Amino acid sequence: MPERDFDTIYENYSRLVYWAAYRVLSDREQTEDVTQNVFMTVLHSMDQIAPMSDAQLKGWLYRVSVNAALDFKRRQGKEVLSDEPVGAEVADTGATPEDEAELNDTRAAVREILNGMDDIYREPLIMFYFSEMSVLEIAEALGVSEGTVKSRMNRGRKIMAQRLSAKGIGYEG
C-alpha cells in the first residue's frame, strides 16, 4: 500500500483532476473551483484513499472530478459549454513571433476542435494527453476495454487532423 501525503497526491494527480473537470466544464475559472473542491474531498477522504493502489486512486479521482464538475455545472445552470477566449495568456517560450503566432493558432484550433468533438473521442484524448493517463488507466476509468480506448483515440486523432486541415493549420506528417 503506497504511503501518501496530500502534497504528493496533489503533485501527481492535480492535472488529472483539473482536466477531468475541464472536460465537463470547458471553463478555466470554474475548473479551478472544482479542482479545489475535489482536493478538499481528498482531504476529507485520506483514510479512504490510504489503502488504494495508484490505479485505484486515479480511477477514484477521475470519477470524483467528473461528478464534481457535473454537480458544479448543474448548480450553475449551464447547459451549454463555454468556449473561453484562447491565447489570452501565452507563456514566453523564446520562440520567434511568427512561431508563437503559429503555435497559438494551433493551440486555439486544437482547443476548439476538442471542445466540438464528440465526447467519446474527446474524453480519451484529454485523459491521455492532458491528464497524462495511460490507455489502461483510461480504460479502467471509463469502464471499457483498452482496445476501445485505442480505437476511440485513433478516431479522435483523425478527426483532429481533418479539422486542423480544414482550418488551414498544417502539420508535419
Place this chain on the structure above:
Amino acid sequence: MKDNIKELNFESELSPEESAAIDRILSDCAEAENSEVDYASMLASIKARARKERISVFAPAKKNTAKRVFTGIGAAAAVFVVGLAAFAVIRALPFPGASGKYASADHAPQGDKVVETTEIGNVQPDPGKTVPGVTAEAKDPGAAVIATPDPEPVNTEDAADALPTLCPIKGGIVGYVRLTDFLAEPTCSAQLVPDMLPEFMEFKLGEAELFAAAYGMEDEVKYSYSCRVAEAPEEEFDIGIARFIELESGSLTYLWHVCEGVYLEVEFAGFDRAAAEEMLYSIVLCNMEDIPSTPAPSEEAA
C-alpha cells in the same frame, strides 16, 4: 513547416507519420495548456481552506485509533505520571547535560540518536517573566520534562519572553516548545512574517521524511508555509530548536499547536507509550547554555 502541409484522405487511416504529427501537436498543446494552469496557486488555496476547516493536509499516521494510549481523562492521569517519571529519569541520567537536555550528541546516552540543532531567532527569555501553569522547577533549564497537569493559556506578552518548558497535559504527551523563529526554506512559496504569530503548526515524521507546515494570519490575509525535509541523513532530523530521536516503531505524528506567543504546544499521539516517552525525552526545547547573559531562572529563584 507550412511547406509540409498535407492533404489528408479521411477515408483512410492516418499514416504513422501523420499520426505522430497529430500526437505531437496534442502533446505540445497539452503541455502549453498545463503550463498556464496555476497549480501552485490552487494548492495554496486548498491548504488555506483546509486550515480554515481544521483539516490536516498530511496523510493519516500508521495508527490504530483504538491504540491511542493517551486519550481522555484516564490518559491525562497517565500522562501526569509519565511526566513525573520522565522528569525523575532525566534528572538521574548519568551524563553531562543530563538535567533534561543533551548538550550535544556526545552527551547523549548510547543508542540515542540526537539531532544537533541550531538556535534560530533572537527572542531572549526574560527570567523575570513567568508562564502560567509552569512550575518553578519547570523553568529550570535543566528540566526538559515537567509534569504540569493543566497549564493555563499562556499570555502572549509574557510568552514572548518566558522560558520554554514541556508539559504533559491533554490527550497524549503534550509539551511546549519555544518558537524563536520560523522554519524557512528558499523553495517555499510563502513565508511567515517573523513577527506574525502562527496559529498552528504541524509536523509529521514519516519513515524518512519530515513534513512541517505553519500557517498564520495577518490583516485577514492568510499566509501559509510549509517545508519538506526529505531524505534526512540516517535517522536524524533537524527542525529548528527541537531535537528528535527517530524511533524504530515507525512513523509518528506530531501536532504542534501554537499556544500563544512563542510557544508551541506539542502533542504526540498515535504511538505506543514507550515510543511516546522516548520522543518526549528526546526533545530539547531550548539550550539555555547557548543563551548569553541570561541567568537561569532556577538560579535566580535560588
